[in-house]
Amino acid sequence: MIRIAVLSDIHxxxxxxxxVVADLKQRQVNTVVNLGDHLSGPLWPKETxxxxxxQEWIHISGNMDEALVNQDPRLHSLSDAYxxxxxxxxxxxxxxxxxxxxxxQADVLAFHGTPSNKSEYLLETVESGGVRRATLAEIEHxxxxxxxxxxxxxxxxxQRIVEINPSYLIVNPGSVGLPAYEDELHHPHVMExxxxxxxxxxxxxxxxxxxxxxxxxxYDSQKVxxxxxxxxxxxxxIALETGFVNRNSREV
Numbered sequence: 643m644i645r646i647a648v649l650s651d652i653h654x655x656x657x658x659x660x661x662v663v664a665d666l667k668q669r670q671v672n673t674v675v676n677l678g679d680h681l682s683g684p685l686w687p688k689e690t691x692x693x694x695x696x697q698e699w700i701h702i703s704g705n706m707d708e709a710l711v712n713q714d715p716r717l718h719s720l721s722d723a724y725x726x727x728x729x730x731x732x733x734x735x736x737x738x739x740x741x742x743x744x745x746x747q748a749d750v751l752a753f754h755g756t757p758s759n760k761s762e763y764l765l766e767t768v769e770s771g772g773v774r775r776a777t778l779a780e781i782e783h784x785x786x787x788x789x790x791x792x793x794x795x796x797x798x799x800x801q802r803i804v805e806i807n808p809s810y811l812i813v814n815p816g817s818v819g820l821p822a823y824e825d826e827l828h829h830p831h832v833m834e835x836x837x838x839x840x841x842x843x844x845x846x847x848x849x850x851x852x853x854x855x856x857x858x859x860x861y862d863s864q865k866v867x868x869x870x871x872x873x874x875x876x877x878x879x880i881a882l883e884t885g886f887v888n889r890n891s892r893e894v
Contacts, residue, residue, distance in 0.1 A: 645670060646746055648815040648843040650677035650754070650796030651704070654685035654725060655819025655882075656693060658840035661861040662818050669844055673746050677796035678704025678754035680737075683820065684873035685866060687725035691733045702752055703740035704797065705760035711737045724873060747847065749791035756795070757788040761827070764795045765804055765814060773831040778806060792845060792852060799823065799833050801841045801856050813854055816841030822881035837885040838863035 647666040652659050666674065676699050681687040694701065710722050711734050718726055729737075742760065743753045754760045764784050767776045776784075781804065785793070793812045801816030821835040835841065839858035846853040863882050870878035881887055 644672050644747060644847045646750070646845045646847070647671040647674045648677065648794050648813060648845060649674065649818050650815050650842075651679045651799050651817035651820060652676070652681075652690060653679055653683040653721075653817070653819040654681045654687040654690045655683070655840070655866055656686040656689045657866050658819045658859075658861050658863075659690065659693065661859050662840050662842050665857065665859050666842070666844070671844065674699040675744070675746050675752045675794060676701045677752060677794060677815070678702040678740070678760070679706045679796065680704065681725040682706040682710060682719075682721040684721065684724050684870050684875040684878055685819070686869070688728040691729065691736070695733070695736050700744050700746050700752065701740050702744060702754050703737070703742055703760065704754040707737050707740060708760060720875070745790075750794065750845075750847070751788055751790040751792070752794040754795065755797040756784040758786055760797070763798045765802055765812065766798050766800065768827070768829050768831050770829050772829070773833065781812070782806060792847070794845070799835065801835065801843070801858075803854055803856065811852055811854070813843055813845060815843035816856070818842060820878070820881060821885040822887050824877070824887045832887045834887060835885045838883055839885070
């Protein structure tokens with residue numbers, strides 16, 4: 643039996659990451675896969691990158707990791723600009739070295755967004771009216787030729803399991819460090835998990851069976867929200883405190 647811990651979208655939230663690591667250490671995992679977007683945000687990018695670089699994990703490059711090191715810093719978003727100013731050359735080189743896809747096991751494929759696009763949602767579709775769950779046909783199109791038994795994706799911060807057919811299972815572990823956000827890419831939309839928990843997944847593989855646990859770990863989200871406030875990012879503070887982008891208009 644192989645037990646894989648799957649993390650994604652830490653976004654510099656070392657407080658949430660510490661609690662997730664403490665939890666997974668009790669679960670006798672063989673491998674940890676970290677699906678990307680490690681640092682970007684107004685929290686603790688330096689502490690987070692120092693921790694991650696010392697872990698013998700499989701680290702995937704996310705779209706925001708790529709932007710941190712490849713985009714002109716003058717064009718950085720607020721979150722990328724905050725993280726970038728703390729990084730030294732060695733840490734930037736580490737981000738540059740990260741792979742887009744990895745195979746932690748022969749029948750498992752890990753990536754950030756889709757196998758070919760870090761910035762595209764696999765399990766969700768953005769339209770003019772917002773975001774909806776993707777159809778199976780849309781998912782299969784985005785997967786392209788990827789047909790591994792288990793496929794691990796992040797990017798949307800939405801903790802989900804989708805079975806394409808009995809042969810293919812997709813797992814999104816949710817976000818360790820940012821439970822809600824608002825985005826303008828393609829069309830304005832929001833992603834909300836509905837609570838401030840740090841999320842990750844355990845994938846347990848045997849020859850004939852796959853058992854997936856979607857986990858939500860409590861931590862001191864109020865402390866992290868205060869850090870966001872210190873950096874004049876109230877929208878992050880609300881998301882971290884509540885799991886929603888707007889504390890006055892929650893939908894579940």
